[in-house]
Structures are given as C-alpha cells and as structure tokens.
Amino acid sequence: MSITHPKGFLASGVAAGLKSTGKSDVALVANQGPSFASASVFTSNRCKANPVLWSQEVVKDGVVKAVVLNSGGANCYTGPDGFQTTHQTAERVAEHLGIGAGDVVVCSTGLIGLMNIREHLLAGVDAAAQALSADGGQAAAEAIMTTDTVSKQVVVESRDKTWSIGGMAKGAGMLAPALATMLVVITTDADLTADELDQALRAATRVSFDRLDSDGCMSTNDTVTLMASGASGVKPSVDEFTAKLSEACTDLALQLLEDAEGADHSIAITTINAASEEDAVEVGRSVARSNLFKAAIFGKDPNWGRILASVGTTQAAFDPADLDVALNDVWVCRQSTPAEDPAQIKLDERDVTVTIDLKSGDATATVWTNDLTHAYVHENSAYSS
Amino acid sequence: MSITHPKGFLASGVAAGLKSTGKSDVALVANQGPSFASASVFTSNRCKANPVLWSQEVVKDGVVKAVVLNSGGANCYTGPDGFQTTHQTAERVAEHLGIGAGDVVVCSTGLIGLMNIREHLLAGVDAAAQALSADGGQAAAEAIMTTDTVSKQVVVESRDKTWSIGGMAKGAGMLAPALATMLVVITTDADLTADELDQALRAATRVSFDRLDSDGCMSTNDTVTLMASGASGVKPSVDEFTAKLSEACTDLALQLLEDAEGADHSIAITTINAASEEDAVEVGRSVARSNLFKAAIFGKDPNWGRILASVGTTQAAFDPADLDVALNDVWVCRQSTPAEDPAQIKLDERDVTVTIDLKSGDATATVWTNDLTHAYVHENSAYSS
Numbered sequence: 018m019s020i021t022h023p024k025g026f027l028a029s030g031v032a033a034g035l036k037s038t039g040k041s042d043v044a045l046v047a048n049q050g051p052s053f054a055s056a057s058v059f060t061s062n063r064c065k066a067n068p069v070l071w072s073q074e075v076v077k078d079g080v081v082k083a084v085v086l087n088s089g090g091a092n093c094y095t096g097p098d099g100f101q102t103t104h105q106t107a108e109r110v111a112e113h114l115g116i117g118a119g120d121v122v123v124c125s126t127g128l129i130g131l132m133n134i135r136e137h138l139l140a141g142v143d144a145a146a147q148a149l150s151a152d153g154g155q156a157a158a159e160a161i162m163t164t165d166t167v168s169k170q171v172v173v174e175s176r177d178k179t180w181s182i183g184g185m186a187k188g189a190g191m192l193a194p195a196l197a198t199m200l201v202v203i204t205t206d207a208d209l210t211a212d213e214l215d216q217a218l219r220a221a222t223r224v225s226f227d228r229l230d231s232d233g234c235m236s237t238n239d240t241v242t243l244m245a246s247g248a249s250g251v252k253p254s255v256d257e258f259t260a261k262l263s264e265a266c267t268d269l270a271l272q273l274l275e276d277a278e279g280a281d282h283s284i285a286i287t288t289i290n291a292a293s294e295e296d297a298v299e300v301g302r303s304v305a306r307s308n309l310f311k312a313a314i315f316g317k318d319p320n321w322g323r324i325l326a327s328v329g330t331t332q333a334a335f336d337p338a339d340l341d342v343a344l345n346d347v348w349v350c351r352q353s354t355p356a357e358d359p360a361q362i363k364l365d366e367r368d369v370t371v372t373i374d375l376k377s378g379d380a381t382a383t384v385w386t387n388d389l390t391h392a393y394v395h396e397n398s399a400y401s402s
Numbered sequence: 403m404s405i406t407h408p409k410g411f412l413a414s415g416v417a418a419g420l421k422s423t424g425k426s427d428v429a430l431v432a433n434q435g436p437s438f439a440s441a442s443v444f445t446s447n448r449c450k451a452n453p454v455l456w457s458q459e460v461v462k463d464g465v466v467k468a469v470v471l472n473s474g475g476a477n478c479y480t481g482p483d484g485f486q487t488t489h490q491t492a493e494r495v496a497e498h499l500g501i502g503a504g505d506v507v508v509c510s511t512g513l514i515g516l517m518n519i520r521e522h523l524l525a526g527v528d529a530a531a532q533a534l535s536a537d538g539g540q541a542a543a544e545a546i547m548t549t550d551t552v553s554k555q556v557v558v559e560s561r562d563k564t565w566s567i568g569g570m571a572k573g574a575g576m577l578a579p580a581l582a583t584m585l586v587v588i589t590t591d592a593d594l595t596a597d598e599l600d601q602a603l604r605a606a607t608r609v610s611f612d613r614l615d616s617d618g619c620m621s622t623n624d625t626v627t628l629m630a631s632g633a634s635g636v637k638p639s640v641d642e643f644t645a646k647l648s649e650a651c652t653d654l655a656l657q658l659l660e661d662a663e664g665a666d667h668s669i670a671i672t673t674i675n676a677a678s679e680e681d682a683v684e685v686g687r688s689v690a691r692s693n694l695f696k697a698a699i700f701g702k703d704p705n706w707g708r709i710l711a712s713v714g715t716t717q718a719a720f721d722p723a724d725l726d727v728a729l730n731d732v733w734v735c736r737q738s739t740p741a742e743d744p745a746q747i748k749l750d751e752r753d754v755t756v757t758i759d760l761k762s763g764d765a766t767a768t769v770w771t772n773d774l775t776h777a778y779v780h781e782n783s784a785y786s787s
Contacts, residue, residue: 064714064722064738094710096739129707130740235715237707308693308774309782316783322514322622325479329449330620337449353449354481355515389693391776397694398701 019170021154022183023206025049025246028153030160033141035089035127035134041160043141044086046202047114047149052247055081056214057122058222060239066093067103068123069238075107075122076242079211082120084202084242085110085142086161088187090127090134091198093237102135109139113146124240126163126187126198158185161200164396169272173265175257180207180249182261186269188239198238199226201269207258208247217259218243225266228298228384229274230305274385275367279392282314282364285383286371292378296333300373301384303327311389317364321349324371334377341374404555406539407568408591410434410631413538415545418526420474420512420519426545428526429471431587432499432534437632440466441599442507443607445624451478452488453508454623460492460507461627464596467505469587469627470495470527473548473572475512475519476583478622487520494524498531509625511548511572511583543570546585549781554657558650560642565592565634567646571654573624583623584611586654592643593632602644603628610651613683613769614659615690659770660752664777667699667749670768671756677763681718685758686769688712696774702749706734709756719762726759 021028028046035042048055057076059069075081085106092099107121148156158168169186188199209217222241243262253261274283286304291297304310307327313320321342329337342350349359369388387393406413413431420427433440442461444454460466470491477484492506533541543553554571573584594602607626628647638646659668671689676682689695692712698705706727714722727735734744754773772778 062711062714063716064710064725091707094707094735094738094740096737098739129705129711130735132740235711237711237714308778312779312782315779318783320514322476322479325449326447326514326620326622329447329622331448340449350479350515352481353479354483355479355517389779389782391779393693394697394700394774394776394779397697397774398703 019154019158019172019185020046020183020202020204021151022172023181023204023246025206025248026204027149027151028157029145029148029150030153030156031141031144031148033144034137035087035141041156042087042089043138043145044157044160045083045110045145045149046157047083048244048246050246052208052245053080053082054209054211054214054245055079055243056211056218057240057242058218060236062235062237064237066091066125066238067095067099068092068125069240070100071103071107072122072240075119080120081122081242081244082116083110083114084122084124086124086200087138087141088126088161088163090125090131091129091238092125092134093129095130095132098132102138105135106138106142109142110146122242124200126161126200126238129237154183154185161185161187163187164278166276169269171265171268173261175253175261179251180205180253182265184265184269186273188273198236199273201241203243203265205245206247206249207245208250208252209245209258213255214243214245216255217262220259221263221266224263225270229270230302230384230386274387277387278396279390280387281390282369282388283367284314284369284371284386284388286386287381287383288373288375289381290378291375291380292334294380294382297380297382298384299331300328300333300375301382303331304371305384305386308389311386314364314369315388315390319344319349319359319362319364321359324373325350328373333375335375339376343372345370404539404543404557404570405431405568405587405589406536407557408566408589408631410591410633411589412534412536413542414530414533414535415538415541416526416529416533418529419522420472420526426541427472427474428523428530429542429545430468430495430530430534431542432468433629433631435631437593437630438465438467439594439596439599439630440464440628441596441603442625442627443603445621447620447622449622451476451510451623452480452485453477453510454625455485456488456492457507457625460504465505466507466627466629467501468495468499469507469509471509471546471585472523472526473511473546475510475516476514476623477510477519478514480515480517483517487523490520491523491527494527495531507627509585511546511585511623514622539568539570546572548572549663551661554654556650556653558646560638560646564636565590565638567650569650569654571658573658583621584658586626588628588650590630591632591634592630593635593637594630594643598640599628599630601640602647605644606648606651609648610655614655615687615769615771659772662772663781664775665772666775667754667773668752669699669754669756669771669773671771672766672768673758673760674766675763676760676765677719679765679767682765682767683769684716685713685718685760686767688716689756690769690771693774696771699749699754700773700775704729704734704744704747704749706744709758710735713758718760720760724761728757730755
C-alpha cells in the first residue's frame with residue numbers, strides 16, 4: 018500500500034506508451050488534505066532536468082497537492098520545449114484535480130536528451146487522474162520503475178498507531194550522486210507544518226539517501242518529496258516524526274542498494290573513531306568510489322590495500338601509520354601493517370562490511386555502496402541502444 | 403634504448419623471483435655524472451608506500467645518483483619491517499656503486515600489504531648491479547612492467563642534437579590518481595641545476611601525467627624521477643628543456659593510456675572556452691571519472707547526457723542552459739538542447755574525442771581517460787588471487 022497507507026492520499030499508475038516495453042510509466046499521487054504541507058530535496062547537480070527546475074519553484078511556498086511522475090524519458094537537456102512539456106503536465110494534473118498547477122510537483126526519469134515525450138505523457142496524466150484510488154500505491158510504485166527489478170515501498174507506523182508514513186522509491190542510486198535517477202515520494206497523515214517537515218526531511222535524507230553511493234554519478238533528476246495530509250489529526254513532535262521518517266528513508270535506501278544495477282554485493286563501509294561525522298562520511302565515500310576496491314569485492318578478493326589507498330586520498334584527520342581496517346569483522350590491518358589472515362574472509366554472501374578505525378575521535382558514519390561487476394558495465398553500456 | 407640514450411647512464415633489468423611468472427622484476431638506473439642534479443614528484447596520496455617515504459627524503463638535496471625499482475610487491479602497509487626492506491635496498495645499491503644510500507631513490511610496485519620480498523629483492527639488486535650496461539634501457543623498462551602488456555619508452559632529441567632526454571614508464575594509471583602505480587624514470591645529458599630540473603618537471607607533469615585519469619584511483623607508490631648527468635656539456639634554457647621534457651612526458655602518458663588495463667577506447671576530453679585552465683581540468687576530470695559515461699563508450703553508445711550530468715557536478719564557471727558538447731566532432735548538443743543526430747557517431751575506433759564548450763572564457767585543457775570495460779572489471783577483480 019505504501020504511499021496510500023497514510024490517510025488522505027490517492028494514487029495511480031498507468032501505461033502511457035513512454036516505455037517501449039508497454040509497462041506502466043506514469044504515476045500520480047494526490048493529497049486530499051486537510052493539510053497540504055510539504056518538503057522536498059533535489060539533486061545538487063547544476064545541470065538540472067526541466068521537471069526539477071519546475072518543481073523547485075513549486076515547493077517554495079511549502080504547499081504541494083500532487084506529484085506526477087513518469088519513467089521513459091528524463092526530460093533533461095531538452096531545452097524550452099522540454100520545459101513546456103513539464104509545465105503542461107502540471108497544468109493537466111491541476112485541471113483534473115481542481116487545483117493550481119503551482120502546487121504540482123513533476124518528476125521524470127529515463128534517458129537524457131530525449132524529446133517528444135509530451136503527447137504520451139499528457140495522455141498518461143488523463144488516464145492516471147481517472148485511475149486515482151485509495152489502493153493505488155502499488156500501481157504508482159510500479160509505474161516509476163526503470164532498471165529496477167522490484168518496486169520499493171515502505172510503511173512505518175507511529176508508536177501509538179495514530180499516524181503513519183508511506184513511501185515509494187525508484188533508482189539504483191542516491192540523492193547525490195548517482196545517475197540512475199532516484200525519485201522518492203513520501204506521504205504521512207501526521208499534521209506538521211512545512212517548516213517542520215523540511216527540518217525532518219533534511220535530517221532523514223542526510224543519514225539515508227545521502228549516504229548511498231552506488232557508482233559516484235550524480236543524477237540530473239533526483240527528487241524526494243514529502244507530503245503531509247494531516248488527516249490523522251495528530252501532531253507528533255518533530256523529533257518523534259524525524260525518527261520515524263529516518264526509519265522509512267533508510268529502509269527505502271537499503272532497498273535501492275539491494276537492487277542496484279548489476280550489483281552482486283551490498284557493501285556497508287563504517288568509519289569509526291573519526292574526528293567528525295564529516296570526516297567519517299568523506300572516508301566512507303572515498304572507498305565507495307574506488308573502482309578497484311569495488312571490482313575486488315566482485316571477485317571475492319579481500320584486497321584491503323585498495324581500502325587504505327582510498328582513505329589516503331581524503332583530508333580526514335588520521336595518522337597514515339596508524340590505521341586499522343576490518344573486512345567482514347576480520348582485522349586484516351592493524352597500525353597500517355598486515356594483521357589477521359585475509360584468506361579466512363569469505364565474500365560469498367551479498368552483504369559485506371568494511372570497518373575503518375581512524376583513531377582520531379569518537380564520530381562514526383556508514384556509507385553504503387555496491388561492487389563493480391560485469392553486469393554493471395553491461396547494463397550501462399547498453400542503456401540507450 | 404630510452405633511459406640509456408642520453409650520455410652518462412647505465413641501466414639493467416633482471417629476474418629476482420619477485421614475480422611468480424619468473425619474468426624480470428628488478429631494474430637499476432645509475433647516473434655516471436659528471437652532474438647528479440635531479441628532480442622528483444610523488445603521489446599525493448597520504449597513505450604512502452615505504453619506498454616513497456624513503457625517496458622523499460633522498461631527493462631533498464637535489465642529488466640522485468641511482469634509482470632502483472622493483473615490481474612484484476608495492477612494499478606499502480608493511481610497517482617498520484617494510485621500511486627496513488627499502489632502506490637495505492638503497493644500502494645494497496650504494497655498496498655496489500660506491501655511493502651513499504642517501505642518493506638512491508627506491509621505487510616499488512605490485513600488491514599492497516605483501517611482506518617478505520626483502521630476500522629476493524636484495525639478491526636482485528646484486529644481479530642488477532652486475533648487469534649494468536650502456537644498453538640496459540630496454541631490460542630496465544621490461545623489469546618494471548606489471549599488468550603492462552608492452553614496455554613504455556621514449557627518446558626526445560634537442561633541436562640541435564647536442565643533448566637528449568630518455569624515459570621509461572610503467573602503469574595503467576597516472577600520478578594522481580590511479581592505483582595501477584605509475585613509475586617513471588627520465589634521464590637527460592643536458593646540464594641543468596636541481597632547481598631548474600624541478601621547475602621543468604613540475605611544468606611537464608602538470609600537462610601530461612597529471613591529466614591522465616584512467617580510473618580515478620590514486621596510487622600509494624607513484625613516482626617520477628628525473629636525473630641529469632650533464633654529460634653533453636650543454637646547458638639549454640629552462641624553457642627549451644621544459645618544452646622537450648613535456649614532449650617526452652606526454653609521449654609516455656599517451657603510451658600508458660593506450661595500454662590501460664582492460665581498455666577498449668582511449669578518450670581525450672577537451673574543455674574549451676573555460677574561464678580558467680583549472681576549470682577546464684575540473685570539467686574534464688569529472689567526465690573522466692563518470693563510470694556511466696565510460697561504460698557507454700565501451701558499448702559504443704553516444705550517450706552524451708552522461709557528459710552533461712558530469713559537467714553539472716563541477717564548480718566551473720558556465721551557464722547550465724548554454725552548453726555545447728561534441729562527440730568525435732559531432733555537436734550532439736547545442737545550448738543544452740539536442741542538436742546533430744548522435745546516430746551518425748561511430749565509436750568503432752579506439753580513439754574517441756569529447757569536446758565541451760563552456761562559453762565562459764578562453765582557457766582550454768585536455769584530460770585523457772579510458773572506457774570502463776568487462777576486461778577492466780575482470781583484471782581488477784582477480785589481481786591478488
């Protein structure tokens with residue numbers, strides 16, 4: 018049920034012919050209120066797709082009444098004509114729902130530079146508006162899939178079961194970076210202001226989507242939109258809401274990790290005893306971006322030297338002569354010198370852990386990534402052809 | 403003949419059993435003088451191998467009389483015992499040549515964290531010292547190969563043929579970054595001071611090795627050492643020498659590019675009309691590090707959207723709505739909108755060019771990289787096993 022689990026939301030997913038496979042490709046999510054408070058975060062890529070340029074303006078007043086999403090074309094680098102497509106999409110949604118186009122967030126995903134998706138997309142909006150229903154969550158989650166092999170959905174209940182959070186996501190990447198565009202819609206029937214939602218969303222994405230670094234590439238289209246209907250009539254504290262929202266975002270992030278393009282392994286890189294959380298994230302991200310390390314994990318090779326070589330490229334506080342590193346909890350390196358035998362490390366399971374002890378403070382952070390596989394190269398060498 | 407082409411140098415390469423294949427793995431290059439001026443640059447990785455820690459001290463006085471290099475083990479993250487190995491290697495070379503150990507640069511390449519190479523290495527030094535000869539350039543160049551499929555050598559003559567530069571290199575990477583350690587030894591019989599050599603070497607590496615970004619990974623062992631014997635008796639101007647040195651370094655860099663691990667394509671990314679050379683390099687490097695773009699080139703897919711998505715991650719000066727991009731000189735994107743038909747681009751040849759017009763100034767720079775292939779993943783998933 019995901020996004021239609023919280024009270025006050027309708028959703029749908031329909032096939033509009035944008036995908037050559039004929040699978041569903043247009044999703045619509047509508048907030049029925051009584052509140053229309055919202056918060057959003059977007060890609061930090063400077064080359065933003067038209068839907069992002071549009072939606073950044075839409076969300077400024079904290080009010081979002083609907084989100085329309087399409088797969089089958091990113092509508093990025095399509096010029097003024099592409100912006101018109103986004104604008105007309107929002108207008109069409111607004112007509113159907115009797116709201117203003119300025120309250121409609123638009124999200125697109127697919128190939129960059131692809132023109133002429135407008136006609137199909139607008140017809141898809143018509144169909145999606147007709148199909149809106151209180152059990153449309155599953156259909157919507159399926160309509161936003163691209164290279165995803167499964168839909169990603171989550172429901173988190175408040176402790177006293179008086180309100181809940183629902184979410185859906187697509188993509189094999191992350192907020193920043195990753196080019197396999199990440200689109201996330203989150204709904205809640207809790208009653209919070211736009212400012213409170215913004216505070217909670219930034220806190221939750223910082224420790225979830227922002228720490229997923231599948232392939233180091235940053236999409237032009239990444240969008241996360243959170244809408245609160247207030248339909249439960251319950252006003253939780255921001256702290257309580259943030260905790261539940263973080264749980265939902267982390268759950269979705271790990272679903273994305275599990276289904277990343279071509280990946281054989283899900284790798285959690287935890288940096289401990291860092292001087293700051295920023296240092297810990299920088300170190301984790303450097304390892305997550307090492308093609309050499311990621312290829313070694315694909316080959317089930319416990320090549321820990323490649324971890325240290327990545328750590329050495331950062332500005333984090335540490336003594337290069339006093340680093341400890343563990344792979345799957347086997348401390349293969351102590352004080353920057355070989356320690357336990359790497360041969361005892363089995364990398365047959367999907368989940369792999371890397372632990373890096375910087376011995377420079379008490380901050381910790383985990384960054385998630387995948388291995389670099391033949392299948393990744395294959396999928397991404399044949400995407401547009 | 404490469405490094406033994408300039409007058410005043412002897413070299414050798416021998417098999418010492420460090421490589422399991424039995425191929426040659428220890429090289430020695432000795433400067434016979436009369437001058438012993440030198441300059442070196444090292445990896446900027448903070449996690450440096452023991453030979454780099456040693457050699458950084460050796461080069462401080464501007465005098466280097468010999469360089470000893472081994473493949474078959476990087477001697478990195480091997481602790482105090484590994485540093486002793488490097489120290490004893492320099493001592494052994496010094497004994498044979500009747501010089502001080504403090505004038506001997508040591509370079510190593512191979513697996514990180516591999517202990518117990520000392521015995522073989524010292525025996526290799528004995529053999530290499532015996533084998534030194536004025537035609538040893540080829541043997542030395544072969545002894546430093548690891549995953550290289552061919553040796554890399556260069557000779558550049560001065561315009562009036564009175565002095566020359568010789569060089570050898572190994573590696574599938576670059577000075578910063580790339581983990582397939584790059585080791586380069588350059589010799590000249592021109593007569594320049596250490597300060598002049600340093601000035602020339604920094605200028606030459608900045609536009610050659612520093613602009614090679616094969617896989618975004620930075621080695622712990624990268625070293626470039628330039629030795630000048632002064633044996634020609636000719637003192638060229640620094641400008642004249644820098645020009646010839648840049649020619650030699652660029653030639654070696656392009657040889658490395660051609661032989662990069664598993665690569666099918668050599669890609670030259672040229673950024674034009676940038677506000678500064680730094681901007682142009684930043685933009686080129688961002689594209690060179692996009693796994694998605696590199697996988698597309700492997701698949702012969704002219705997916706130019708991935709170029710723009712990379713450009714958008716930089717801080718360079720440009721208007722995101724006014725970028726032009728060409729692939730193999732076909733301008734597929736003008737003013738950030740689709741232009742010429744990408745279907746006419748054939749990517750069957752090894753060489754591929756990308757041109758990015760930032761329309762923000764008059765600076766230009768080229769960064770070189772390779773595609774991301776199945777063979778890259780295969781080689782790097784099986785390196786230590």
